[in-house]
Amino acid sequence: MPVTPLPPRRPLRRGLSASLSLIVAAAGALVAVAVSAPDAFAAGVPAPSPVGISGRGATVPFTEQEAEYAATNGTLIGPDRLYGHLPSEASGRQAVTLDATGEYVEFTLTAPANAMTFRYSLPDNSAGTGRDADLDVLVNGSRLKSVPVTSKYGWYYGGYPFNNNPGDTNPHHFYDEARTMFGSTLPAGSKVRLQVSSTSASPSFTVDLADFEQVAAKIEKPSGALDVVTDFGADPTGATDSTAKIQAAVDAGKAQGRTVYIPQGTFTVRDHIVVDRVTVTGAGPWYSVLTGRDPSDRSKAVGVYGKYAAQGGSRNVVLKNFAIIGDIREREDNDQVNAIGGAMSDSTVDNVWLQHTKCGAWMDGPMDNFTLKNSRILDQTADGVNFHMGVTNSTVTNTFVRNTGDDGLAMWAENIPNVKNKFTFNTVILPILANNIVTYGGKDITLSDNVMSDTVTNGGGLHVANRYPGVNSGQGTAVSGTTTAARNTLIRTGNSDYNWQFGVGAVWFSGLNEALDATINVTDSEILDSSYAAIMNIEGATRGLHFDHVRIDGAGTYALQIQAPGTASFSNVTATHLGQSNPIHNCIGSGFQITRGSGNSGWYADPPVCTGTWPAPKWTNGGVPGDGTPPDDPPTDPPSDPTVNLAKGRPVSESSHTDVYGASKAVDGDANTYWESANNSFPQSVTVDLGAAKEIKRVVLELPPSSAWATRTQTLSVLGSTDNDTYTTLKPSAQYTFAPSSGNTVTVPLPGTATRYLRVLITANTGWPAAQLSEVEAYTG
Template identity: 80%
Template sequence: MTPPPAGPRLLRRSLSASLSLALAAAGTAAAVVLAGAPPAQAAAVPAPSPVGISGRGATVPFKEQEAEYAATNGSLIGPDRLYGSLPSEASGRQAVTLDSAGEYVEFTLTAPANAMTFRHSLPDNAAGTGRDASLDLRINGSSLKSVPVTSKYGWYYGGYPFNNNPGDTNPHHFYDETRTTFGSTLAAGTKVRLQVTSTAASPSFTIDLADFEQVAAPVGKPSGALDVVSDFGADPSGAADSTAKIQAAVDAGRTQGREVYIPQGTFKVQDHIVVDKVTLRGAGPWYSVLTGRHPTDRGKAVGVYGKYSAQGGSSNVTLKDFAIIGDIRERVDNDQVNAIGGAMSHSVVDNVWMQHTKCGAWMDGPMDDFTIRNSRILDQTADGVNFHYGVTNSTVTNTFVRNTGDDGLAMWAENVPNVKNKFTFNTVILPILANNIVTYGGRDITISDNVMSDTVTNGGGLHIANRYPGVNSGQGTAVSGTHTAARNTLIRTGNNDFNWRFGVGAIWFSGLNEPINGATINITDSEILDSSYAAIHLIEGASNGLHFDNIKIDGAGTYALQIQAPGTASFNKVVATHIAQSNPIHNCVGSGFQITQGTGNSGWYANPPACTGVWPAPVWTNGGVPGGGGPTDPTDPPDPTDPPEETGNLAQGRPITETGHADVYGAGNAVDGNAGSYWESRNNAFPQSVTVDLGAAKALKRLVLRLPPAAAWAARTQTIGVTGSTDNSAYSSLKAPTGYTFDPSSGNTATVTLTGTPVRYLRLTFTANTGWPAGQLSELEAYTS
């Protein structure tokens, strides 16, 4: 059995946010029907979105829309999760292909926007060097501009470390992302179309999704800062090499104790900018861009690096508000062509956009107290982030990662312990190889409040393991102490691995180098949704000390548990539904795997378990009835209008939008399950509204509206109208505007009765409030009975 080549490479040397799979795509636009444009065929195959899950993952500045739910006259591809197919690497495993002039995908803005990023794929050329083409960007039917697109950053072939030779098999890494601005702010409701004008440069264009955002004005130069252009002569046009001039500015900033400012512009940088004890700040990642590669020495390219530990390392560095967009088109692990690297202790990377480099950040310790936050890492040839070799007390948080060529976020304790590191509140989507989030060894590690989705091959969603060189107890680098993985949501993770034909689980553990012993591993308060193979998986040596508490498993392509190695685990309040196999456990190690059951378990346990010599083909749910969209039954897609009957509050944790809010009182407070937090609209600006996406059409019979129960919230009457929609376009009245009294003596609640008209989008519109000149709501609860 050949283990898969997942994980990091020797780069220098060689249920509170519960999500139901019966619901349609959360956080995406529903199909919009225009004259002459049929609705996308994929509207009948809903797939939960990893973006916009309340309380989990990165808080992103954009509204995401999937192409398969937009208006189009193109062709649906997918759903499919088989490695090497174009839809397998698409978000939600579906996309739209345009292959003739006049075909398009058209999105309808749900909020004002002045910029977009869209994910696309073009076929490779015969030489494997990629092709360049363009799409027409049209606004409300009128052409705005031609947007260049390319395939030169995609299309790898062969086995690891891969190549650009189309003569080899195993094509993968198909997609890329392009960003563009509109030149003005477009209002909600604007139609934004990507249209093919010619197929001469490319025979087809596949559109996966678009992210729309309102980019703020550029940040001005801080008082007293050094300017790389006006003070040091860097070229903002990108025509001349600015490497030496930016380096001189950084060195002066360090010696003078002054910030260094990168103004608006695109700056050619052909080697590392080495930073130490300095702040390097831009005008914003849409305005200040570092890019470039050495014209002859391909091992040199744009990057901002700390000194290596052998050189003493760097410290007290801040990198903020700029983009590093490289030109890396291949994977050569000996090349240090990452966006950020070296060692930086007591340092922060904040709001940095990293794209088209090898790794977003490959950090070589020993180093301590390093943070990446509020950043975007896109289209890498290897890892998104790797904390390598003695990184301690360091964090990646509120960061959005998509389309990495290897692990999305990784820690690798090679030879020197990694200790007390944290990956929290990140969204990690579509690692093309390996895992969404992983720790190879390490002590007292936290991986919590993240969203992981759409693993492609050679890995799972969350991986904890004694694997890869230098991870062993003799050096103190093995898994030890307490590992905490809490409040994570995993969607369509794990895969039917092309080396291990039996697949890799959504959450998996490995004792390949040596058994995991003496550690406590707590997996709590999490959802494992629509796993491509097994939900939980043990392999390659014993894994002990596992504790699963309050886990929802909804949908697994094969088993709830796939046990291929000994170990010990406790299970408490683990509930599994929609498991493809009638026996939910596969276990051929028998009593070598010891299960301790607590209370509240259901759906995942069987005695005896299955032990077969034939691994079943996975059956994928794609957000609906098991069997739909999978390779064993591709003709039976789920019907989103007929989900399983649900009970409980259908609004809690769902995506919510608003017309506006005051101060910190955003609409997310109205669906967070906490009556003490609340939404408050802009003052003196009636009417104001909130809109909840329930994920699929629900026959609502009752709403419960709450204000904080504290006595300080005096009685008041709010006038509220209720409307609903199935497509987020045409809304009809469910309840005429009515005055509802909220009185703390009776719990500060009001009940709205409805007739059961099915709606996916539920909108409350506030037009008056006797207690405050704004709409106020601490909880919106929606019920079908």
Template identity: 80%
Template sequence: MTPPPPPPRPGRILRRSLSASLALALTALAAATTLVVAGAPPAAAAAAVPAPSPLNVPGRGATVPFKEHEAEYAATNGTLIGPNRLYGSLPSEASGRQAVTLDAVGEYVEFTLTAPANAMTFRYSLPDNAAGTGRDASIDVRVNGTQLKSVPVTSKYGWYYGGYPFNNNPGDTNPHHFYDETRTMFGSTLPTGTKVRLQVSSTAQSSTFTIDLADFEQVAAPIGKPAGALDVVSDFGADPTGAADSTAKIQAAVDAGRTQGREVYIPQGTFKVQDHIIVDKVTLRGAGPWYSVLTGRHPTERHKAVGVYGKYAFQGGSSNVTLRDFAIIGDIRERIDDDQVNAIGGSLSDSVVDNLWLQHTKCGAWLTGPMNNFTMKNTRILDQTADGVNFHYGVTNSTVTNTFVRNSGDDGLAMWAENIPNVNNKFTFNTVILPILANNIVTYGGKDITISDNVMADTITNGGGLHIANRYPGVNSGRGTAVSGTHTAARNTLIRTGNNDYNWKFGVGAVWFSGLNEPIQGATINVTDTEILDSSYAAIHLIEGASNGLNFNRVKIDGAGTYALQIQSPGRATFTDVVATNIAQSNPIHNCVGAGFQITRGSGNSGWYADPPACTGVWPDPVWTNGGVPGGGGPGGPTDPPGPTDPPEETGNLAQGRAVTASSHVDVYGAGNAVDGNPNTYWESRNNAFPQSLTVDLGSAKSVKRVVLKLPPQAAWATRTQTLSVLGSTDNATYNTLKASAGYTFNPSSGNTATVTLPGTSARYLRLAFTDNTGWPAAQLSEVEAYTS
């Protein structure tokens, strides 16, 4: 069951990404592949530009159970692609920004084991099909030249298009999120030195298959049922074959475990689960994440899918829950932020998640407080459509540690103090790689936060490696949710982090700070004992309002595609023992705010300071060296793909996150609720005071052809008709009527949504002028969305 949001200010199910991304043109990528072997292949050759690995940083990051092998360093007769960091290109989303493409029968990538292994996970990309629904194929696994098995592969969990929140329409712009992962067991332990080959045998289903990497590990035997535990199969009749829906039976087992004070055991098998399992005061454990798998999605109600959730705080919350030793592998193929299709969710105080495998859901874990004392550890989170983990809405004294995150669709690990403070949370000893959008690790607001001993690598677009910010709705000092207290960012390593933001059209730094909602002040932010390696653009970056209280101590910057420091907002910072080398620009600082940014220099600094700094009207092209090796594929380099460097016309909802004003509002129902991307929050004008209006600044003139208006979707919002007109302006002074006044009906049975078509007249400011509402004596709107098509 998907719980309703708590009144009167419901927590958002999913936040908006950093900004709606726009794409570079994508060079042609062919379709998927069926793979097996035929005859003797051509001789193999190793390839690639050396690049630092995020899994080779002593003492930092997650301790993982596998040995990783990059395809570009393996034996292959395929084609090396990359290195390249240009968003929208296939190598830009590969680990190390390089991979190998196979496009003919007999082509292969062959890995030589460096440790015994009985299982493999490999990361790959198949092209989309013409309908945008993906295609299926298979790949042959050969061991020392002998065929072992064919493993199914698919592109149905990749390939998104358009602007945020994206779609599956190949006719749209901005293709991205190309890669997926699959796993298989060999049936026996292969010794060190064994050659494991992935090879093409047929191109009937597709013409190309791209291999990024393979992770090899020794999986232990299944864990037996603990003494006294309830068994979801033998005691409650759940189906381990996955043929029948086991949702109700597992839920019954969990409920019995709570009332009887007994653990609940998921034995070896694949269990179809088509809705949330609600847990409270219970331990749910499996035979191991390679053996006990929960999977599934409701066949018709697509907002229902497998997940293990605590009760929400407004329902009393859940506590004393342990989830361990199983996998949740979902079937989420799109991003719809209102759908609660996360692997772990709800409120889970005094609870532990340990040794789970979370894949193909929307978020690995979206925890909605208020809640306290939650720990996630020893977990793998792969191939999400949105965040890996998000501590949202009053999460305190909670930790994510020793967790591996790869290929999240949004922030890898995030804390978002929306309206209720996040306090004393920690992200420690995690490895976060390849977030497709936004940041590797971020905290939006919060008090006394620790982000330490992590490794972050390969940010794709619209974000950096580490971000500390007063950003996103509900983050401000008035609610006590702004950045405050002491933030500790210690002993982190960042590799190839930061990337271009195609709304701003300049780079985001590897470590960056933002005071967008209000200045960061009264807080202490200590960045210590940190390595910032081969940054895609700047190493350290300030933007959007002032950021004060920054202290950089014992920081190594080795390689930056543009600057060591990119200063675009005021602030104050101290630098001690900060050493920068291999900075692409001859002047290592970009600063156009002058004395507004105050630098205090301690001892031991070198390589990052200049007086005067650079202040130019043109952002330089980055120079990427892949760890100091020339020819790393920067713009204009030999591996640069053809095509434009400017994004196409903006798509997606143009109004979301934009500046908005209203003629009036009541209580907490302010105008910002109408552009926050959450249909459960709403703007309401003063009662009995028509006419009323809401005005959105789109940032620049747009040819808007369609406006979508929403009210909260709950049935309690009974059918009503609002009478309104739509006006447009280029200067916020003179307004012209784009749509004459008419009545628009909002019916909860059809989503409480109304669409207004417009002639496409160019306007920067859109104004909705309300004169009547049959359901309430005020104007009401939960979302206004503007589109150019």
């Protein structure tokens, strides 16, 4: 069959603008549904939610409710995934529009709450400067308050890096979020209504969802801390500029070795607060807020920054328990108007709320050992987080990201290597441009236990690539070592690229700068209702892909979209509900070599299809996280067979190993092979990921058969965890004798605590100066 010429490649988003058109591959394939839904419940099409997936993504403090399933006399819009259409940027690609006085969306609380964040869109004004209005909040039919809403932080036009001119093409970035506290705790069952009181300021109000939570009381000043208000005169009303006074407090905190406390209040900050060797903490992100922007120099705005690497960088910084809510209404990549930035080694950002800045955190290395955790990043004009060049051993974890103007979580090894960074247990929703999670270059990167959903355009859910300037092997910045993408859930990810004019896969790989030639392991993951292909490679070549235990349930087009040479292996990969009868699009032919292991179904065809046109996608709004039961039947976790070894063949890690005796040999089902740690270096451990929390009641440990190995005693304990972070002791340390008379096998009874990550910790061995195990077996009975 003839090879379809590849359209011109997508321009660089960082530094090269392009004239963008609203032509997408699926144009005309789906028309947005607009159905009047007076006083209706569950008006929307059921679609899986990315919030609250057990064991994956961020653990959030709120309960989310979608407007399309609430009581309303408004108009349902969607489902629709076409770029530039209002519902395409809504969670689940559906929302409710209110366009008359008295129209409402009403949510019924399922748990007590004293606060609400709601996501909404107002139409832009003719000048592109946005409009301000209010929505009323009613509780059980009585008006509680009005909440200001605005379109000033949305509505971009034209080509990258975009503008605020409504006369230009490609309107997008429609939604924003507002938060409010109720003043008291509302019990479960309370009805909270968002209602239009007037259409004079805005002709319509579109409500996407509401997040309800119980906000804890404010955090009091730590003992011995410096107070930016009482000790340095910062203004908690926001009426005057507090930049210099907060900077003075931070400098004094560093000099005196004391914590700096930001009490309850809204503080105007018009430039960077520079931090180094200091802890800055607030009363909580609902109480302590930094905001502001220089009134004349628009390149200066609120932000907390480490010193740049050229200045020696900062280290030993802790930022926690406050919010940075900025006033950035445009995208100007040359301006450092991010909430957090600079270089911060050996530092932690914890429980912060970042909103309305350019990027939540743009970290410029070299820097090492930085962690951002337990935070919310909302409504950015560019990336949520970017580890930009020379960031090593750093992590973003348990963080909720929604509505970024570019990549949600990104690593970009521009000119300086990024090494051993991790994005784990995050929820990343609705990047308006580009990807949910991506690494551009990088060595030994981990992207695991995340939830990604609702990619809008020009990107996919999970992306690994040698793309963008400075990413190449000559500088050691290309993808290298092992990239681990494990236990991720992707929902409605991937979408159309308006430059390429075809779909981008939910999981995709690119060798644009040079061939992507490394070990990339995608394991124990699910790709649900992908907007186009489930898996895709493009540009250059991609070698070293390995897929194991991956479930594809719903893809708008293909299971595999192959557009460049390479190699990939597939084991235990299943695909159902594909938009095309042939599951593979491949015009490369034998240039892409597929190795098929066991346990595969639904995704392979020989020959694949090679068409001259790209098919319109077929979207199901289906695919359920977990066990795959349909949307109207809540997923259940069937009980485990007590006789089945749950550890066999599961992912495994180790503290060390010697020679060829890696930890995988301890779960391969063969007692003749074994794991052995480094010599003379106790303690040592091996950790098995069981894939889901199970009530483990016994662990069986084996050494090679008695014909080969003599008696030895190992001192060991068994630990368990549900998140691979906090471990509890399931069986205290004791001596266990492995004797030929008992088959060199010992059984360790356990209390049946729910455990996903099972760890055997060994501190001594009478038979060899190292830890040794040929099998670790786990049973629920």
